[in-house]
Amino acid sequence: MRGLRVGLVERGDFASGTSSRSSKLIHGGLRYLEQGEVGLVLEAAAERRALTRIAPHLAKRARLVLPVHGRTGAGLVKFRAGLWTFEKMAKVPDDDRHEIWKRDELLERVPGLGTDKLVGAVIYTEYITDDARLTLETIKSAKRHGARIASYAPAVSIAESRCVTTGGGGKSATPRLEVHVRDELSGRIVAVEAAVVVNAAGPWVDSVRRMSGEGNARMQLTKGIHLVIARDRLPVEGIVVMRAVDHRMVFVVGHGDIVWIGTTDTFYPAPEERPTITREDVDYLLHAVNRTWPGVQISDRDVRGAWAGVRPLVKQEGKSPSEISRRDEILIEPSGLVSIGGGKLTTYRQMAERVVDQVVQRLAAKTAPCRTAEVPLVEDGEPIPMGRASLDTSEVRKAIDEECAMTVADVLERRVRANLFASDNGLDHVESVASALAARAGWKNGRRESEVAAYRSRVAEDLAWRAGA
Ligand SMILES: Cc1cc2nc3c(=O)[nH]c(=O)nc-3n(C[C@H](O)[C@H](O)[C@H](O)COP(=O)(O)OP(=O)(O)OC[C@H]3O[C@@H](n4cnc5c(N)ncnc54)[C@H](O)[C@@H]3O)c2cc1C
Structure with missing residues (x-):
C-alpha cells in the first residue's frame, strides 16, 4: 500500500502458528495499566479503535465482567479509579465506558x-475476534494491494547476495539478501533476492535469525492452553474474569453455543505449532472454573475441544511467564535482516506499520504514507460463526478455491474452525472435505486416506491429556 514490491512466504498454512491459537480477544489494554505499561495501554486502545474501523466484522463487542472480592467495597472504588484513568487515557468512546454492579x-x-467475600463487579468492554480469519483477511488484503503470497513455502536459508544496491543517496551500500525458499509441493528450492528481508516468524524468530548468522537467542516462549465446553454447561454471556489458584486472571468467553476457558502461562522450551496440553494445564483451568462457579463442577467429560499455542515474547531474565512484557521489539541484525519479536495480535497492524517504517528508512525510498489504519480489509460478508455445528459445502469450496487451503486441517481448523468449536470437532466432515481437496488438487497414492487419518489423530492429540487422568 506504500508502493513497495512485497513477497510473503509462510512455512505452513496461513495462521498455522500462534495466530490461530490465541484467546481471540482484542484487548483494550486495561490489564497493562496494572503493570505500569502506559505505552502498551495507549497502543492497544488505539489499535482496537483501528480494527473496529478496518474490520468491524472481526471485532465483536463483548461485555467483560470482573468480579471483585473483599471485606468492604474498597476494591470496587480502587477499580473504578483505575478505569476512570484508563478511559481518559485510552479515549474510550462513551458506549464502551465501564459500569459497576x-x-x-x-x-x-x-x-x-x-459468593465468598464477593462485593460486586466492574464491567467494561472488550472485543472478540476470529484470530485465524483476521490473519487470512490481512493476507488477502495484502494480495489485493499487489503482494505476492505463498503458503507451504518455508525459508530454509538466508545468504548475502552477490548483487549490491546503493542506498542512502549513494553514500552507503546496502547488502541485499537472498532467501532460499522450499516449495513444499514440488520440493524445489527457489532463491528469492530482496533489498530488505523481514523476519516475522513469531515463535520461530530466533530460528530464522540463526539462518542469517545470529546465534544469540532473544525470544522467550510461554505456552497457553484453552478448553472448549458447551454453553449450556456454563451459560456465560460475554467474558467473565476468574482468578486462578496463583491469582492470575483467566477468562471464560461465551460465544455462540460454546464457551472457551483460558489461558495458562508456562515456559516452553522450543517453538512448536501444536504444543502438548498436559493434565496439569487442564486441572489448572478446571480448578479456576469450579472455584468460581461452585455449583457447576465442570469435569473432563464436559471438555469437547482444546487448543494450545506458544507466545513469542522478547526475553527478560528473572521474570516469571506472566511478568514478561508483551511489548514488541524490532531487531536490526548486522546482516541487514529486520526481525520483529513479541507483541500481541491486538497490536499487529501497528507493529507492521513500524516494521515497514524501518524498511522504508533502510531503502531510503520515497513512499506513500501508511494507510492501514483507515483502509478496510477485504470483507467477504459475515465471518463464519465460531461454534456452529453444520458446515456449508460452499464454504469448503471457497476455502479451497479462494483461500489457499491445501490440507483437511487447513479447512477444518483454520478456515471454518470446526475442530475447535463444532460439537463433532469437524470429524463428521473430514471425509467430504478430503474428497473435495483430492478432486481439486488431484491427490494420488493414498494421500486422501492419509489426510483423513492425520486429521483424526490431530483431534485425538488435543484431547490426549484425558488418557493421563
Ligand atoms: C495462549 C495464547 C493466548 C493469546 N491471546 C491473545 C489475545 O487474546 N489477544 C491478543 O492480542 N494476543 C494474544 N496472544 C498473543 C498473539 O496470539 C501473538 O502475539 C500473535 O499471534 C503472534 O503472531 P506472530 O505473527 O508473531 O506469530 P505466528 O502467528 O506464530 O506467525 C509466525 C509464522 O511464521 C511462520 N514461520 C516460521 N518459520 C518460518 C520459516 N522458516 N519460513 C516461513 N515461515 C515461517 C510460522 O509457520 C507462523 O505461521 C495470545 C498468545 C497465546 C499463545
Whole structure:
C-alpha cells in the first residue's frame, strides 16, 4: 500500500502458528495499566479503535465482567479509579465506558458465582475476534494491494547476495539478501533476492535469525492452553474474569453455543505449532472454573475441544511467564535482516506499520504514507460463526478455491474452525472435505486416506491429556 514490491512466504498454512491459537480477544489494554505499561495501554486502545474501523466484522463487542472480592467495597472504588484513568487515557468512546454492579445485581446477571467475600463487579468492554480469519483477511488484503503470497513455502536459508544496491543517496551500500525458499509441493528450492528481508516468524524468530548468522537467542516462549465446553454447561454471556489458584486472571468467553476457558502461562522450551496440553494445564483451568462457579463442577467429560499455542515474547531474565512484557521489539541484525519479536495480535497492524517504517528508512525510498489504519480489509460478508455445528459445502469450496487451503486441517481448523468449536470437532466432515481437496488438487497414492487419518489423530492429540487422568 506504500508502493513497495512485497513477497510473503509462510512455512505452513496461513495462521498455522500462534495466530490461530490465541484467546481471540482484542484487548483494550486495561490489564497493562496494572503493570505500569502506559505505552502498551495507549497502543492497544488505539489499535482496537483501528480494527473496529478496518474490520468491524472481526471485532465483536463483548461485555467483560470482573468480579471483585473483599471485606468492604474498597476494591470496587480502587477499580473504578483505575478505569476512570484508563478511559481518559485510552479515549474510550462513551458506549464502551465501564459500569459497576453491586453484589446482588452481579449474582442476578451471572448466576451461580461463588459468593465468598464477593462485593460486586466492574464491567467494561472488550472485543472478540476470529484470530485465524483476521490473519487470512490481512493476507488477502495484502494480495489485493499487489503482494505476492505463498503458503507451504518455508525459508530454509538466508545468504548475502552477490548483487549490491546503493542506498542512502549513494553514500552507503546496502547488502541485499537472498532467501532460499522450499516449495513444499514440488520440493524445489527457489532463491528469492530482496533489498530488505523481514523476519516475522513469531515463535520461530530466533530460528530464522540463526539462518542469517545470529546465534544469540532473544525470544522467550510461554505456552497457553484453552478448553472448549458447551454453553449450556456454563451459560456465560460475554467474558467473565476468574482468578486462578496463583491469582492470575483467566477468562471464560461465551460465544455462540460454546464457551472457551483460558489461558495458562508456562515456559516452553522450543517453538512448536501444536504444543502438548498436559493434565496439569487442564486441572489448572478446571480448578479456576469450579472455584468460581461452585455449583457447576465442570469435569473432563464436559471438555469437547482444546487448543494450545506458544507466545513469542522478547526475553527478560528473572521474570516469571506472566511478568514478561508483551511489548514488541524490532531487531536490526548486522546482516541487514529486520526481525520483529513479541507483541500481541491486538497490536499487529501497528507493529507492521513500524516494521515497514524501518524498511522504508533502510531503502531510503520515497513512499506513500501508511494507510492501514483507515483502509478496510477485504470483507467477504459475515465471518463464519465460531461454534456452529453444520458446515456449508460452499464454504469448503471457497476455502479451497479462494483461500489457499491445501490440507483437511487447513479447512477444518483454520478456515471454518470446526475442530475447535463444532460439537463433532469437524470429524463428521473430514471425509467430504478430503474428497473435495483430492478432486481439486488431484491427490494420488493414498494421500486422501492419509489426510483423513492425520486429521483424526490431530483431534485425538488435543484431547490426549484425558488418557493421563
Ligand atoms: C495462549 C495464547 C493466548 C493469546 N491471546 C491473545 C489475545 O487474546 N489477544 C491478543 O492480542 N494476543 C494474544 N496472544 C498473543 C498473539 O496470539 C501473538 O502475539 C500473535 O499471534 C503472534 O503472531 P506472530 O505473527 O508473531 O506469530 P505466528 O502467528 O506464530 O506467525 C509466525 C509464522 O511464521 C511462520 N514461520 C516460521 N518459520 C518460518 C520459516 N522458516 N519460513 C516461513 N515461515 C515461517 C510460522 O509457520 C507462523 O505461521 C495470545 C498468545 C497465546 C499463545
